[in-house]
Every structure is written in C-alpha cells, then in structure tokens.
Amino acid sequence: ADSAKGRAKAVQCQACHGMDGIAKIPEAPNLAGQNEDYLVKALKDFKSGARQNDMMSVVAKPLSDDDMANLAAYFHSLGR
Amino acid sequence: ADSAKGRAKAVQCQACHGMDGIAKIPEAPNLAGQNEDYLVKALKDFKSGARQNDMMSVVAKPLSDDDMANLAAYFHSLGR
Numbered sequence: 001a002d003s004a005k006g007r008a009k010a011v012q013c014q015a016c017h018g019m020d021g022i023a024k025i026p027e028a029p030n031l032a033g034q035n036e037d038y039l040v041k042a043l044k045d046f047k048s049g050a051r052q053n054d055m056m057s058v059v060a061k062p063l064s065d066d067d068m069a070n071l072a073a074y075f076h077s078l079g080r
Numbered sequence: 081a082d083s084a085k086g087r088a089k090a091v092q093c094q095a096c097h098g099m100d101g102i103a104k105i106p107e108a109p110n111l112a113g114q115n116e117d118y119l120v121k122a123l124k125d126f127k128s129g130a131r132q133n134d135m136m137s138v139v140a141k142p143l144s145d146d147d148m149a150n151l152a153a154y155f156h157s158l159g160r
Contacts, residue, residue, distance in 0.1 A: 022160075026117040029109075030160065037106040051131055080102075080110065080160055 001036070001066075006074025009067055012059060021078040033080035039072035081116070081146075086154025089147055092139060101158040113160035119152035 010019060013031075018024055021032025031039065045051035046060035047068075063071070090099060093111075098104050101112025111119065125131035126140035127148075143151070 023115055023118075026115050027121070029114055029118045032160070034109055035103055035106050038103075038109045041107070080112070 001069035001073035003070065003073040003077045005066075006070035006072070006077075009063075009071055010074055013071070016055065017075070021075050031075040032078040034075055036072045036076040039075055040068050043068040043071065081149035081153035083150065083153040083157045085146075086150035086152070086157075089143075089151055090154055093151070096135065097155070101155050111155035112158040114155055116152040116156040119155060120148050123148040123151065 007019075010017075014024075016023060016025055016028040017031050021030060021034070023030050042051065042056075043060050043063060046053060046056040047063060049057065051057075060068075087099075090097075094104075096103060096105055096108040097111050101110060101114070103110050122131065122136075123140050123143060126133060126136040127143060129137065131137075140148075
C-alpha cells in the first residue's frame with residue numbers, strides 16, 4: 001500500500017478525521033496510528049453496507065481496493 | 081461516567097484491546113484516547129445488531145448503558 005497516495009486521497013476525510021488523524025468532531029474516531037487491517041475492514045464494510053453510517057456509507061462507495069489500502073496505510077503511518 | 085468502573089469492566093476487553101487500549105491483535109482497533117461519543121455508539125450498535133462483529137456482537141449484548149458509558153470513559157481517559 002502507498003501511504004503517499006493515501007494522503008492525497010485523505011483530503012476527502014480530513015473535515016471529520018483530520019489530516020493528522022485526530023478527529024474534528026466527537027462522533028468521528030481518531031484514526032492516527034490505527035491498525036491497518038482494522039481500517040481496511042471498516043472501509044470495506046462501509047462500502048458493502050455491512051456497516052452503516054450516514055457519512056461513511058456515501059464516501060466509501062467509490063473507493064477501490066487500492067484506495068482503501070492506501071488510506072489505511074496513510075492513517076496508520078501517522079502514529080499514535 | 082465512571083472511568084474506574086470502566087477499568088474494572090475492561091478486563092473482558094483486554095485480550096484484544098489491551099488494558100492500555102493498544103490492540104493485541106491486528107483486527108482489533110486501538111481504543112486509547114478514542115473519542116467517548118464514538119466508543120459509546122460503537123458499543124450500542126454492536127449490542128443492537130446495527131453493527132456486526134463475531135466477537136463484539138456477543139460481548140456487547142449484556143452491557144448496560146452505564147457499562148458502555150464507563151468503558152468509553154476509561155478507554156478515552158488513557159489518552160493517545
């Protein structure tokens with residue numbers, strides 16, 4: 001996975017999750033340093049509908065497998 | 081919410097999430113310093129079935145609203 005590509009894609013995440021992975025709103029989780037496997041599964045589950053959230057169900061829909069892997073690598077790379 | 085009561089309850093979380101909120105297994109998220117509102121919603125969604133996970137759907141079932149608030153307070157209190 002390519003965390004630099006993930007960073008580029010993460011501009012669409014930052015209003016809620018922050019470019020630094022520290023959430024801007026209390027409903028959203030911090031993502032900085034989160035486990036990559038967990039983040040990929042969360043994105044896949046939002047895309048498939050297995051997990052539901054007003055915001056995430058919409059924004060995850062167009063993500064490719066590569067996008068999800070890259071985003072997870074980026075947020076994981078930020079460290080805790 | 082009472083983070084000391086949350087800590088007592090968290091012994092059942094620690095095999096996966098760690099007493100320090102740093103996950104022991106890659107499938108589980110780190111919880112240390114996570115936003116309280118987010119953690120309460122996650123537990124409620126696992127209990128109601130809105131969110132599904134082999135482990136969490138089972139362990140969240142018996143938790144009371146107080147338990148969930150206390151657990152969220154404990155893991156939030158650990159800081160990032």
